[in-house]
Structures are given as structure tokens and as C-alpha cells.
Amino acid sequence: MLTKSLYSPSQLTSAIKLSLIAAVSTTALTVSTHVVAAEDNVERIEVTGSRIQRSDMETASPVTVIDAATIRSEGYTSVGELLQAQTSMAGAAEGASSNNGSGGIAKVDLRGMGPERTLVLLDGRRMVNSGAGADSSVDLNSIPVAMIARVEILKDGASAVYGSDAIAGVVNIITKKDFEGFQFDVTGGMTDKSDGENGDISALYGFNTDTGNYTFGAAYSERKAVIQSDRDWTDAGNSSFTPQGGIVGNKFDENGNPELDDKGNIKQEVKNNNNGVWGPQEQGYDFTQDSYYQTPSKRYSLFANMTQELGSDIVLTGDILYTKRQSNQQLAAQPADLLLDVCQAGQDKSTCVDIDNDMAAAGIVADENGQVNYRKRMNDVGPRIYSQDTDTYRISAGLAGSLDVNTGMNWDVSYTYGNNKATDSVENAINANLMTNAIYADQGPWFSGEPVTDQGLLDSVGYTEESDGGNEQHVFAAGLNGELMELDAGAVGFAIGVEYRYESGYYNPDPLVVAGESTAAQQDPTEGSYDVFSVYQEISVPFTDKLTGEFALRYDEYSTFGSAATWKVGLTYEATDDLMLRTVASTGFRAPSVTELYGGDTGSYDYLTDPWGREQDPQILVNYTSDDDLQAEESESYTAGLVYSPSYVDGMSLTLDWWRIKIDNAIARQNTQTGLNECNKGIQSACDEFNIGEDGDLTNLTSSLTNVGSQDTSGIDFNLAYSFEGLGLDWTISNDTTYLLNFEQDGEDYTGTIDGNFGAYAQVRNNFSIKAARGDWSVMYFNRYIGEMDDEYTDTDANDKPYDVVGKVDAVLYHNVSGTYHINDEIMLSLGVKNLTDEEPSTVSNGTAGGTIPEVYDTIGRQYYAGVSMTF
Numbered sequence: 064m065l066t067k068s069l070y071s072p073s074q075l076t077s078a079i080k081l082s083l084i085a086a087v088s089t090t091a092l093t094v095s096t097h098v099v100a101a102e103d104n105v106e107r108i109e110v111t112g113s114r115i116q117r118s119d120m121e122t123a124s125p126v127t128v129i130d131a132a133t134i135r136s137e138g139y140t141s142v143g144e145l146l147q148a149q150t151s152m153a154g155a156a157e158g159a160s161s162n163n164g165s166g167g168i169a170k171v172d173l174r175g176m177g178p179e180r181t182l183v184l185l186d187g188r189r190m191v192n193s194g195a196g197a198d199s200s201v202d203l204n205s206i207p208v209a210m211i212a213r214v215e216i217l218k219d220g221a222s223a224v225y226g227s228d229a230i231a232g233v234v235n236i237i238t239k240k241d242f243e244g245f246q247f248d249v250t251g252g253m254t255d256k257s258d259g260e261n262g263d264i265s266a267l268y269g270f271n272t273d274t275g276n277y278t279f280g281a282a283y284s285e286r287k288a289v290i291q292s293d294r295d296w297t298d299a300g301n302s303s304f305t306p307q308g309g310i311v312g313n314k315f316d317e318n319g320n321p322e323l324d325d326k327g328n329i330k331q332e333v334k335n336n337n338n339g340v341w342g343p344q345e346q347g348y349d350f351t352q353d354s355y356y357q358t359p360s361k362r363y364s365l366f367a368n369m370t371q372e373l374g375s376d377i378v379l380t381g382d383i384l385y386t387k388r389q390s391n392q393q394l395a396a397q398p399a400d401l402l403l404d405v406c407q408a409g410q411d412k413s414t415c416v417d418i419d420n421d422m423a424a425a426g427i428v429a430d431e432n433g434q435v436n437y438r439k440r441m442n443d444v445g446p447r448i449y450s451q452d453t454d455t456y457r458i459s460a461g462l463a464g465s466l467d468v469n470t471g472m473n474w475d476v477s478y479t480y481g482n483n484k485a486t487d488s489v490e491n492a493i494n495a496n497l498m499t500n501a502i503y504a505d506q507g508p509w510f511s512g513e514p515v516t517d518q519g520l521l522d523s524v525g526y527t528e529e530s531d532g533g534n535e536q537h538v539f540a541a542g543l544n545g546e547l548m549e550l551d552a553g554a555v556g557f558a559i560g561v562e563y564r565y566e567s568g569y570y571n572p573d574p575l576v577v578a579g580e581s582t583a584a585q586q587d588p589t590e591g592s593y594d595v596f597s598v599y600q601e602i603s604v605p606f607t608d609k610l611t612g613e614f615a616l617r618y619d620e621y622s623t624f625g626s627a628a629t630w631k632v633g634l635t636y637e638a639t640d641d642l643m644l645r646t647v648a649s650t651g652f653r654a655p656s657v658t659e660l661y662g663g664d665t666g667s668y669d670y671l672t673d674p675w676g677r678e679q680d681p682q683i684l685v686n687y688t689s690d691d692d693l694q695a696e697e698s699e700s701y702t703a704g705l706v707y708s709p710s711y712v713d714g715m716s717l718t719l720d721w722w723r724i725k726i727d728n729a730i731a732r733q734n735t736q737t738g739l740n741e742c743n744k745g746i747q748s749a750c751d752e753f754n755i756g757e758d759g760d761l762t763n764l765t766s767s768l769t770n771v772g773s774q775d776t777s778g779i780d781f782n783l784a785y786s787f788e789g790l791g792l793d794w795t796i797s798n799d800t801t802y803l804l805n806f807e808q809d810g811e812d813y814t815g816t817i818d819g820n821f822g823a824y825a826q827v828r829n830n831f832s833i834k835a836a837r838g839d840w841s842v843m844y845f846n847r848y849i850g851e852m853d854d855e856y857t858d859t860d861a862n863d864k865p866y867d868v869v870g871k872v873d874a875v876l877y878h879n880v881s882g883t884y885h886i887n888d889e890i891m892l893s894l895g896v897k898n899l900t901d902e903e904p905s906t907v908s909n910g911t912a913g914g915t916i917p918e919v920y921d922t923i924g925r926q927y928y929a930g931v932s933m934t935f
Contacts, residue, residue: 123613123633123645124219125702125720125780127151127799131212131239136834136843136881138252138895138928140261140284142203142211143169146234147918148847150801150830151218151780155822159286160917162355164667166195166487167390167451169203173218173231174724174776175806175824180653180696182221182229185236185457186368186382189538189564191481192656193455196532197568197589198483199656205386205455205483207364209248209265209282212239218780220700220724222651223615223631226562226597230651230698231724238382240368242269242278245935250893252928255901259289259357259923263930274372284362288393289923291351291913296903298914300354301347303680304398307512308439309335309344313426321426324676325864328758331677333438334425336512341425350395351913353446356922360390373462381460392449396442397493398680399582403437403502405429413503437502441582443515444525445491453485470554472545481536489528493582494575498524528581532570532589539563552605559600567592568657577663584666584684591661591691593623595654609637619652623660624694627652643706645720651698659730659768662689667766670819670909671736672857674743674865675759685735686754686765693730694770700724704780714786723777731772733809735764736820740857743865776806795834802827817852817872819909823919825850825874839885847877849919856908872905877921894929901925 129145139145143158153175157165170178183190183201193202214236221229251262262285269278291297314322314330322330333344368382406415416435418427429435461477501524502509508517515521542560549555569590579585599617606612613633620626631649638644668682704720733752741749743759754765781800788794806813806824817823827850834843854870881895904913904920915922 123635123647124217125704125718127216127218129214134208134211135893136883137845137879138881138897139208140263141169141208142206142236145214146171146203149216150799150828151216153803153822153824155916155918158918159357160922162358162392162912163394165392167204167358167360167388167392168194170200171203171234175822176231176724176774176776179656180228180230182225182233184233186238187235188459188479189536191455191457191483191536192534192568193453193483195451195485195487196534196570197658197662198534199658204362204388206236207265207282207284207362207386208263209267210238210280210366212237218722219647219702220649220651220698223617223629223649224601226617226619227652227654230653230696230726238366238368239267240278241276242267243271244269247933248930250928250930252926254289254923255925255927256293258293259287259926261286275370277369279367282364286357286360288355288359289357291354291356294356294913294922294924297351300350302350302398302440303333303347304438304440305335305344305348306440306442306514307335308437308509309333310427311436311438313428315426325862334427336510339421341421341427348395348440353393353395354912355393356912356917358390358392360388363387377462377464379462384457386455388451388453390451394447396440396444396446397491397582399439399441399493399495399498401437401495401499402434403499405433405435407433415503416506441493444493444521447492448490450488451485453483455483457481470546472543474543476541479538484533485531487530492526492528494524494526494580495582496580528573528576530570530572534568537565550605552607556603557601562597563594565592565594566657584668586665587663589658589662591657593621595619595621611635621654623655627695641708641710645706646703647701649700651700653696655693655695655730659689659693660691664688669735670911671739673761674740674857676865677759678761683761683764686763687732688765688767690768693768694728696726696729698724698726717783720780722780726774728770729772729774730768730770731809732766732768734811735766737811772809774808778803791837793836797832799830815852817854817907817916817919819907819911819916822916823849823852825852840883842882845879848874850874854908870908872907875902875905875920877902889934891932897926898924
């Protein structure tokens with residue numbers, strides 16, 4: 064249930080109230096701001112999911128509100144961490160625990176439908192997409208926790224109100240406004256293993272004038288790393304790319320005969336040279352000693368907002384945000400995977416490699432192209448260190464006023480500009496061409512099985528990748544809202560408006576990566592833009608004293624795919640003074656992003672199982688492609704539920720909502736693992752779709768974006784809130800439950816399953832908290848439950864034949880405790896412990912790191928945190 068705004072009628076002039084209303088209503092998500100009607104003095108508020116000001120607190124759409132006090136007490140240090148802990152999230156949104164390929168970004172994944180299907184707004188206006196460049200979603204790291212007053216999560220399809228990207232719902236981050244005085248906050252924490260330190264310092268200053276308010280803030284945040292192998296539960300990595308280096312050769316049985324697979328092909332393994340004799344590789348390389356569970360980062364933020372009356376009926380509002388993020392990830396040294404030409408009779412030895420007698424005896428032979436496959440983990444050069452330096456700007460300004468029409472109407476115009484620029488580097492990358500030539504020039508150092516110690520030789524093959532990218536956004540909007548007429552049951556409210564938006568993005572990979580001369584996957588540049596013009600209208604009709612209808616209609620015209628028209632119908636019925644029933648039906652859409660339309664081909668090493676059993680490593684190279692002819696996704700969403708506040712139990716309220724979201728023409732990549740399995744079973748269409756060659760040749764394995772995807776998900780949300788007095792204490796109890804009934808994507812059922820590529824779709828997620836307070840102190844206990852899930856994977860029998868297995872991943876329950884104490888009116892202390900019992904993450908067979916999925920489970924362990932807040 065929404066709480067009322069902190070603004071009261073006596074605090075600011077009516078014109079300032081109007082400006083705040085207009086500022087948040089312009090681009091859709093409203094901010095629960097009070098307004099006083101000119102004639103009847105009825106207090107009206109704007110509720111999440113509608114532009115229409117109204118006197119009631121509840122609408123047809125379910126909303127979760129998380130205030131600054133909750134954020135502080137539960138020890139959240141980033142918006143991403145806060146959102147990922149909510150029960151309405153699923154999948155595996157990238158964040159602080161994402162090490163491989165995240166680029167330091169934090170995302171939200173409402174209902175597990177993908178970050179690109181959740182719209183993120185800042186103070187009711189769109190936030191620019193941000194990250195490495197040409198991004199399709201907002202980097203939550205660009206929004207500092209210090210500036211947040213509350214976070215509102217609309218858990219309903221909302222394209223008819225907000226336009227594209229709001230298929231799964233909307234997250235609106237409301238910043239601190241109308242602040243007077245000075246506030247200084249310091250927080251810090253670390254794990255019980257003395258690593259993963261984090262800290263935040265922020266300052267907020269604001270003052271009122273006779274005609275306005277000005278608020279300024281600054282924040283600094285730092286997070287340090289946690290190495291995977293520093294957790295004793297971590298499964299050791301087992302990559303076939305080892306520091307010794309080796310060549311792929313035939314595999315022999317104990318009698319010296321070549322081993323055959325079920326198709327009669329000779330099995331292969333990587334050989335290395337131990338003391339001059341070529342033989343089987345004894346063990347794989349443990350990459351967990353180089354990789355992170357928690358990635359380090361630093362963030363610097365400046366923000367400000369203002370409200371200034373320009374006249375009796377016109378008010379100017381504005382806000383600005385700047386965030387610099389410097390982040391790192393670290394992976395094991397670059398794996399070099401080279402095809403080397405084998406010397407032929409009379410060939411220049413400086414352009415090929417020799418296969419000597421020992422190598423031939425070990426089963427190393429040239430393939431049909433006269434080449435051998437050489438593999439080496441380049442530890443001699445050093446681990447891959449990924450670095451990002453991003454700058455994100457957002458400036459928004461608006462004018463608002465009122466018209467003396469009917470009972471009074473409010474108008475507003477605004478402009479919002481967003482810009483994100485990033486530089487990206489990878490230290491200790493390898494130039495494949497130069498390394499190949501170095502091997503041709505002198506096989507000795509590379510085939511010895513010993514570390515390469517010649518620094519000059521290493522410097523000649525290693526280099527630092529450099530790339531850059533960015534995003535830009537312009538939004539012009541204008542709106543009008545008020546009351547159309549008076550009916551017997553009340554006033555008919557309305558809102559109409561227009562909007563123009565321009566989006567562009569680009570990403571330039573390192574030239575060597577573009578040329579395919581790096582040992583990293585080849586990638587092409589991305590650049591493109593589009594614009595959209597939109598008109599919308601919304602109306603609220605009180606049919607009776609108890610029944611109210613909400614209707615919205617929106618039309619969007621895109622420069623890319625064309626037009627989209629969406630609608631929403633909602634009903635609320637006050638069955639009794641205690642019980643309200645509500646339901647919504649709506650349509651939605653998502654426009655293809657710049658990357659989806661114009662993205663360059665990109666190689667991705669996905670965790671896959673090769674059903675032919677030929678791949679030596681669980682990470683298999685897949686070529687990702689885009690399509691500039693993509694059409695918009697289309698969706699339908701439905702909710703039905705109730706809000707119950709029993710009069711016989713003071714302080715108690717509960718909500719119960721059923722929801723369902725269906726997407727057609729989804730922009731998605733088909734399940735590559737399914738394609739591999741079907742091709743292996745002889746389904747030629749799967750082989751063709753994924754570009755799988757004869758006999759399981761995965762050299763050109765490809766995954767293309769298409770509009771043939773689909774999603775269908777449904778579930779039940781339950782919330783209980785209860786505040787009461789007992790034993791001389793003030794108690795607050797809250798419980799949130801999401802029960803997932805169904806999640807299907809592209810015809811596959813992921814309900815109750817977990818997978819490294821798709822994340823977790825637990826049927827039950829639950830958050831429970833209980834808080835006791837008295838006078839200057841409070842204590843809170845909070846737990847988070849993730850239910851048991853099926854773990855589907857492929858195993859091999861005694862004859863190395865693959866078969867499907869369904870295992871179980873254990874449920875997990877995390878316990879947190881925290882407390883606050885007010886020393887006086889100016890100083891407050893807080894402290895807490897997260898994951899009090901140091902629960903270990905559940906094991907996942909196809910996990911992305913350490914035998915689990917860090918985006919789903921806590922891989923850091925027990926953490927302590929403390930803070931002090933001073934207000935003057």
C-alpha cells in the first residue's frame with residue numbers, strides 16, 4: 064500500500080504542490096504527492112500506475128513500496144541488491160556477484176522476464192540506458208542509495224500508461240526532495256572472513272526559500288573483491304586449458320588402442336609434454352583461484368533538485384544526477400585456442416609446427432586441413448582484468464501550472480536529457496596471430512610443458528584491449544490532467560499528454576577483437592538510433608460509490624518497426640469498509656533496442672553440454688547475431704486480487720493478487736542446449752537453425768535473435784503487514800510471498816527449475832521481517848527463503864553415452880538481524896549481520912561459478928555492517 068507524501072498542505076505553497084505533481088506526471092509514474100483541491104479542500108494524491116490525482120490510496124494495480132528506513136535497516140548498499148532480494152524477482156539479474164561478462168552492471172529482472180522488460184524510472188521520468196554502450200536496460204549502479212526516499216515497484220504490465228519496456232512492470236526510484244538542513248551518513252561492512260569490504264559516505268543539504276526549495280547531495284561508495292577459491296565450499300574449476308599447454312590428440316585405452324565414441328569416432332584429449340614425452344593431460348586447471356564472487360567497484364555521485372515558483376500559477380522544477388562508476392572483474396588467464404599449420408615436406412619451418420615421433424606416438428595427427436589444435440592457459444601473462452569507467456548524466460527540467468477550468472486543471476511540460484559514456488579495457492589479452500607466429504618461430508618454449516619465462520616473448524603476444532561505447536536519450540513531454548465532470552458517485556478524472564523520445568547507442572570493440580586476431584571471441588561494432596512519438600489518455604470513472612473504473616489508451620509511432628496501440632482496463636470494488644476487490648486487463652509491447660536491431664555479431668562462451676562429447680571445455684563458443692527487421696514484442700497481462708484491512712484488528716492489512724503475463728513475438732534467442740540435443744537426435748531443422756555442422760561440428764554454432772519467441776508466466780503474490788503494541792514495544796510484522804504457478808519460454812517449462820543460462824524460477828520465494836521498537840532503539844529480524852528447484856542436466860553412462868538427469872537443488876533460508884539507536888535527535892547508529900548462520904549456496908550442476916549461481920544465492924557468506932547518520 065502506498066504511503067502518503069511527506070509534504071503537508073502547510074509546508075509549501077499550492078503552486079509548489081502543483082509543480083511536484085506535474086513533474087512526476089509528465090512521463091507517467093506518479094509520486095504520491097498531496098494536492099489540495101481549489102474548492103472543496105479534499106486532499107488528493109497521485110498513486111503509482113496512474114497520472115490522475117485521486118483521494119483514495121489504492122488502485123487496481125498492485126504496488127510494493129520500500130522506503131529509505133527499510134533500505135538502511137536491511138543494510139542494502141546498492142539499488143540492485145535491494146531489488147534482487149524482492150520475491151517478485153526471478154531469473155538471474157546481473158549485479159555485484161556477476162563476474163563473467165557483466166561489465167560491472169546491476170539490473171532488475173521483475174518476474175524473471177528479462178531486465179529489458181522492466182521499465183526503470185527516476186522520479187517518474189525515464190532513466191537513460193547505461194553500461195558499456197548500446198545498452199538495453201538501466202544500470203542501477205548509476206543511482207546512489209543516498210538519494211533515495213523510496214522505491215515503488217508496480218507489479219503489473221503497464222505499457223498503456225508508460226509505453227515500451229513496461230511489460231513485466233515498472234520500478235520508480237523516488238529521490239529525496241523538499242529537504243531542509245544537513246545530513247551526513249557513513250556506513251561500512253565486511254565479511255566474517257575479513258574480505259569483501261564495502262563502504263558508503265554521503266552528504267545531503269537543502270534549504271527552503273519563500274518560493275521554493277533547493278536540495279543538493281554527494282555520495283561515494285566502494286566495494287572490494289571476494290575471490291572464489293577463498294570459500295571452502297567452492298568446487299574447483301576444471302578447464303581443459305591448462306598453463307602447461309598442449310595439443311589435442313587421439314585418446315588411447317589401457318591397451319594402447321584408440322577409444323571410440325558411440326558413433327565410431329576416435330575420442331580426443333589434450334596432450335602436454337612432460338619431461339619430453341607427450342602423454343595425457345593429468346588434470347584440468349582450477350580457474351576459481353583467479354575469479355571473483357564479489358566484484359570490486361567505486362562510485363562517485365552528485366545530485367540536486369529544485370522547485371521554484373515563477374509566479375502565482377507557474378512553477379519551475381529541475382533535477383540533475385551525475386555518477387561515475389569504476390569497476391573491475393577478474394577471470395583466469397586468457398585461454399589460447401589456436402589452429403596451427405603442420406609442416407609439410409619442403410615447407411618453410413618458420414610458418415608451421417613439426418610433429419615429432421613422441422607427438423605422433425601420443426596420437427597427435429593433423430586434421431583434414433593439415434592443422435592441429437593447440438591450447439594453453441596464458442598464466443605466464445597474467446589473469447584477465449576487466450575494467451570499466453562509466454559516466455552517466457541526467458538532467459531534467461519542467462514547467463507546471465494550473466488552469467481555471469471546471470474545478471481546476473493542471474498542465475506541465477518537461478525535457479529530460481540522459482547521456483552515458485564508457486571506456487572498457489581488458490588487461491593481459493592475447494593476440495592470436497602474434498602468438499601463432501611466435502610458436503612457429505620457436506616451438507621450444509610453448510611445447511616444453513614449462514612456464515614461459517622470456518618476458519619479451521610474453522610482451523610480444525599480450526596486450527590490453529580497449530573499447531568504448533555510450534547511450535543518449537532526449538525526452539520532450541507535455542500533459543494535462545484534472546476533472547472532466549461530476550457524476551452522482553464523484554468526479555471523473557482524466558489525463559492526456561504527448562511525448563517525443565530519441566534513443567541512440569554505440570559500442571566499439573577493440574580493433575583486434577573486431578579483426579578476429581585476439582584469442583577472445585570476435586565481435587563487431589554496434590551503432591544505431593530510433594525515435595518515437597506518443598500520445599496517451601487516461602480516465603477514471605466512479606460508476607457507483609463502490610465501483611470505479613480505470614481506462615488508459617496509448618499510441619506510439621516508432622521510426623523502426625512502425626506503430627503500437629495499447630490499452631488498459633481496471634476495476635476496483637469496495638465490497639465492504641474492510642475489503643476492496645481489484646482487477647486489471649491490459650496489453651503491452653516492447654520495442655527492439657539498438658543492440659537488438661543493429662548489434663554487431665558477438666561471440667559468447669556459454670555453459671553448454673556437447674551431446675557428441677567432443678568439446679573439451681564446458682564453455683562453448685556461440686556466435687550471437689542481431690536483426691534490423693525485428694518487430695515489437697506484444698503482451699497481455701491480467702491481475703485479480705483483493706486488499707483487506709480488517710476493522711477488528713487494528714494495524715493489519717493484507718493483499719492477495721493473482722497475475723499472468725503473456726508475450727508473443729518475443730525477441731529472444733532459442734535455447735542453444737535444446738538445439739544441440741535435438742540436432743544430436745537427428746532433427747535437421749535444429750542443426751540448420753543453430754548452424755551445427757556434420758557430425759556435431761560446432762565451429763560455427765550460432766544463436767540468432769528472432770520474433771518467434773514467447774513467454775507465459777503466472778503466479779500469486781501475498782503480502783501481510785501488521786503494526787501493533789505489545790509488551791511495552793511497538794511491533795511491525797511484514798511478510799511477502801510469491802508463488803510461481805507457471806513460467807514457460809519458447810515452449811519450454813522452466814517452472815521450479817534452475818539453470819546457469821536462465822537462472823532460477825523457484826515456485827516459492829518468501830521474505831519475512833519482524834521489528835520491535837521502543838523510544839530511541841529498534842531491532843529487526845529478517846529472513847529470505849528461496850524454494851527447492853529441479854536441476855536438469857546431461858550426464859554420461861559407463862559407455863560415455865549422454866542421458867538426461869533431473870536432480871534437486873536444496874531450498875535455502877537466509878537470516879539477517881539489525882538494530883538502530885538514536886543517541887539524540889541528531890545522531891543515529893545502526894548495525895547488523897546479513898546471512899547470520901553463514902548459509903552456503905545450493906549446488907547447481909550447470910552453475911556459472913563455483914558450482915552454483917552467484918546471482919541467485921549468497922556466495923559471500925556472513926557479513927557485518929554498521930553506520931552512523933548525523934542530521935543538523
